[in-house]
Amino acid sequence: MTNAPLTAFGPDFPFSYEDWITHPAGTGTIPKDALGEPVAIIGAGAAGVIAGFELMKMGLRPVFYESARFGGRLRSKPFEGTNGVIAELGGMRFPVSSKGFYHYLDLTGCETRPFPNPLTPASGSTVIDLEGETHFARTLQDLPPLYRDIAAAYDEALANQAAFPELQAAIKAKDIAAIKSIWDPLVADWDERTFYDFVAHSDAFQKLDFQHREVFGQVGFGTGGWDSDFPNSMLEILRVNLLGLDDEQRYVVGGVEQMLHKLWHTAPDCAHWPQGTTLAQLNGGATRSRATALSRAGDMIRVSDQWGNEDSYAAVLATCQTHLLTTAIDVEEALFAQKIWMALDRTRYMQSAKTFVMVDRPFWNDIDPATGRPLMSMTLTDRHTRGTYFFDNGPDQPSVICLSYSWMTDALKVLPLSDEKRVDLALKALAKIYPGVDIARHIRGAPICVSWEADENFLGAFKGALPGHYRYNRRIYGHFMQDALPDQEKGLFLAGDGVSWTPAWVEGAVQTGLNAVWGIMTHFGGQTSAQNPGPGDLYPERAPVRLPD
Template sequence: MPELTAFGPDFPFAYDDWITHPDGLGSIPRDQHGTPVAVIGAGASGIIAAYELMKLGLRPVIYESARFGGRLRSQPFEGSDGIIAELGGMRFPKSSRGFFHYLDLMGCRTSPFPNPLSAAAGSTVIDLEGETFFARKLDDLPPLYREIAEAYDKALADQAAFPDLQEAIRARDTTRIKELWNPLVAKWDERTFYDFIAGSDAFREKGFRHREVFGQVGFGTGGWDSDFPNSMLEILRVNLLGLDDDQHLVEGGVDQVLKRLWRATPPCAHWPEGTSLASLNGGITRSRATAIARNANGTLNVTDQWGNAERYDAVLSTCQTHLLTTAIEVEEDLFAQSLWMALDRTRYMQSAKTFVMVDRPFWKDIDPATGRPLMSMTLTDRLTRGTYFFDNGPDQPAVICLSYAWMTDALKVLPLSADKRVDLALKALKKIYPDVDIAAHIRGAPICVSWEADANFLGAFKGALPGHYRYNHRIYGHFMQEQLPQSQRGLFIAGDGVSWTPAWVEGAVQTGLNAVWGIMAHFGGKTPEANPGPGDFYPELGPIALT
C-alpha cells in the first residue's frame, strides 16, 4: 500500500516531488538575479521559502520580530547542556513529506513521539472523573474506549467517505480526490466537529457519555473537545492526511532544522559557491517589520522598527495573518477588501504549555506494589489535560511537559506566573499519583508559554470556524497574482495559517513553496517543462469555489 502523505485534498499537488526533482524548481531571467526580496518572519515558511528563493538567484532579506524559528521554538533550560523544551511544534507526522525533505537534507534525526498508547510512551494513564486506568495498548482499557474508537471510524466512513478518500490520497488520484472531497466541502463547511460527532448514527446510538469521553481523551494524540466548535473540514483534513498518526520528535530540538537551513550552502543560480542565507543577510536578520507600502515607482517599501525603509520588488509575509492588521501598518490598497475580510476573520486558538527539567527519567522506576512505572503519559480532565515525558538518556536530565492545553484550559493559566502554573500542575498530578514526589526531582527554572500572550503571535494556530472555507480559499490562492490589478501584486502571504492544515508545519512548508512559485512568476521566471509547479496546476486542481 502506498504511503499516506499530505497530498491535498483541497489542492492535490505533489510538493515533495516538485522540491526533489533533479531539474530544480525553476529559473528567473538573468537580469533579475541578485534582486532583493523581503521575507517577513524567520519561521518554517519564511526560512524554507528564502532558502529556495536564494537557490533561484534572488537575495532574500529576512525580517524577524523576536526569536529565530517562529513557532518552531526549542528553548534550552538554563544551566543545562542542550536540554530543551519544545514550546511550539513538537510532534511531526511522517506524512509531512515536504518538511521531512528539509529535515533530512539538513541531517537532523527524529524519534517516535511519546503519544498516548504508543510504544514510545511505554504506558499511558487515563484519569477521568476521578477514575484512573493504566494501559499499554487500547485493548487494556475498558470496552468504552474501544467503542469510542470504533464509533469514530464508523462516523468517518458513513459521513465522509473516509476509506475511499484516503485510498485516493494514497494513490495520488487527483480526479478521484476531487470527486469525493468537493461535495464534502459544501456539506461540512458550515457544520462543526461536534455536529459531526453528535449527528452520526454511531455516536447517537451510544449516548452522551461516549461523546463526552471522546472529547476529554479522544483518540491518537488526546482529547478533542477544544476543536468541537471548529469546522469539520479542519478535522477531516487532519485525519485524511495522517497528521495525527506516526508522529516524531526532532532530536536536539526542531529549531535546528531552520538554523541549519540558514547556514546551508546549496548550489545556487548567480551566487558563488559557499553562499548561504546567513551570508546574504550579514549573519543576522533585520529587525521587526512595522510597515509595508507602495512607493512612487511601483515597488514596495518595508520599514523596520527603527524607521529604516528598504525598497523591494516583492515581499513575502509569513507572520500570523492578523498581525497584518495589528502589528504591521499595511497600506490598505495592497489587498482587495475581500482579502482583508478573510485576514481579519481568521480565528486563532489559544495554547499553553508548562515544562520542567528533572534530574533523571524517574517515572520509569517500577513501583514494587503494582509492578508498573511510577508515572505514565497521562490524559485527564483535570487542569493539566495532557502530560508528556521526554527521556534524554540515562546520564542526562529529563523533561516533563506537565501540561499541554488549548482554548479554555489554556486561558485558565494565562495570567499566572511559571511557578504558579507548575504548582497547579503538581497539585493536579498528585491526585493521580499520590505517592510520587515530582517536585523532589525538579531542577532549574520551569519554562512556560501562552502563545496568545505573545505580541508577535497573539495565538497558537488557526482554527477555522464553520463558514470560513471561503475566507481560507481567498488567502490560500493569493499567490496566483496574474489576474490581480497591478496595485495588488508583489506582496505574498504564507504560513500554516494561510494553509488548509493550520497547526501543522507541513502547511507552512507548502504555502511557502506556493509563494516561491508566485515570486518566481512575478519576476518573469518559469518552472522546468519536466517539473511544473503549484501555480501551473492550480487552475486545474485548485480548491473548489463555493458560491
C-alpha cells in the same frame, strides 16, 4: 497503489510538493536581469526560511525581517546550564506524512525519534484519569470497552459521513480525479457544520450515550482530547485525519528549531550566487528588525522597520500571523483587495499553553513495587493539566516533563499565572493521580512555560477555522496566483500554516511557503521546467473548489 505511503497530498489542492522540490530539473529559473534582486521576507519561521532557501537557489536575494525570535513557532528553548535539554514550546510532534517538511529535516541532518503519544510504544504506558477514575494501559485493548466503542464509533462516522476509506485511498494513490470527486462535495456539505455536529449526529454515536461523546472529547483519538476543537469546522478535522497528521509522529532530538538554524547556514547549489553562499551570508549574519509598515512605491513595495529604515522591493513575502497585518504592521490598504482583508481579519486563532520542567533523571520509569508498573505514565486527564508527556534523555541524565499541554479555555485558565504558579497547580493535579510520587523532589532549574496568545508577535497558537470560514481560507491560500490582480495588489505574498489548509501543522507552512516561491518566481518573469511544473502551473486545473459567495 493504495499501499503507497500516506502523504499530505491535498485534499483541497492535490499537489506533490516533495516531488517538486526534489526533481532534478529544479523548481524553476528567473531571467538573467532578475538575478541578485532582493526579496523581503517578513518572519524567520518555517515558511519564511524555507521559502528564502528556495529563492536563494533560484538566484534571488532574500532579506529577512524578524520581530523577535528566529524560528517562529518552531521554538526550542534550552534549560539553563544544559546541552540539548530543551522544551519544545511550539511544534513538537511531526507526522511522517509531512514529506515536504521531512525533506528539509533530512537535508540538515536532524535526527528524529517516535513521539511519546498515548497508547504508543514510544510512551511505554498511558494513564487515563477521568472523573476521578484512573486506568492504566499500554494499548487500546487494555482499556474498558467504552474506549474501544468510542474508537469504533468514530471510524464508523468517518466512513459513513465522509467516505473516509475511499478518500484516504485516493490520497495515497495520488488519484486527483478521485480525490476531487469525493472531497469537493464534502466541502459544501461540511463547511458550515462543526466537529461536534459531525460526532453527535452520526448514526454511530447516536447509538451511544452522552458519556461516550464526553469521553471522546476528553481523550479523543491519536494524540489526545479533542473537545477544544468541537466548535471548529469539520473540514479542519477531516484534513487532519485524512492526511495522517495525528498519526505516526516523531520529535526532533535536540529541538526542531535547530533545523531552521542549520538551513540558514546551509550552502546549496545556487544560480548566480558563488559556491558556499548561505542565507546567513546574504543577510550579513543576522536578520533585520521588526517590519512596521508596508506601502506602495511605484512598482515596488516599501518596507519600514522599527528603527525607521526603509527599503523597496519588487516582491515581499509576509509569513507572520495574519492578524499582525491588521495590527502591528501598518499595511497600506490598497495592497490587498477588501475581500482579502476580510479573510485576514476573520482568521481565528486558538489559544495554547505548555508548562515544562527539567528533572534530574527519568524517574518515572522506576517500577512501583506495589503495582509492578512505572511510577508515572503519559497521562490524559480532565484535570487542568489535560496532557502530560515525558521525554527520556537516558538513564541518570537530566530529562523533561511537559507537565501540561492545554488549549482554548484550559489554556486561558493559566494565562495570568506565573511560571511557578503554573507548575504548582500542575503538581497538585498530578498528585491526585499519582499520590505516592514526589515529582517536585526531582525538579531542577527554573520551569519553562508559554501562552502563545500572550505573545504580541503571535496572538494565538494556530488557526482554528470556524464553520463558514472555507471561503476565507480559499482567498488567502490562492493569493499567490496574482496574474489577474490589479497592479497595485501585485508583489505582496502570503505564507504560513495559518494561510494553509492544515493549521497547527508545519507542513502547511512548508507548502504555502513553496506556493509563494512559485508566485515570486513568476512575478520576476521566471518559469518552471516543463518536466517539473510547480503549484501555480497546475493550480487552474486542481484549485480548491469554489463555493458561491
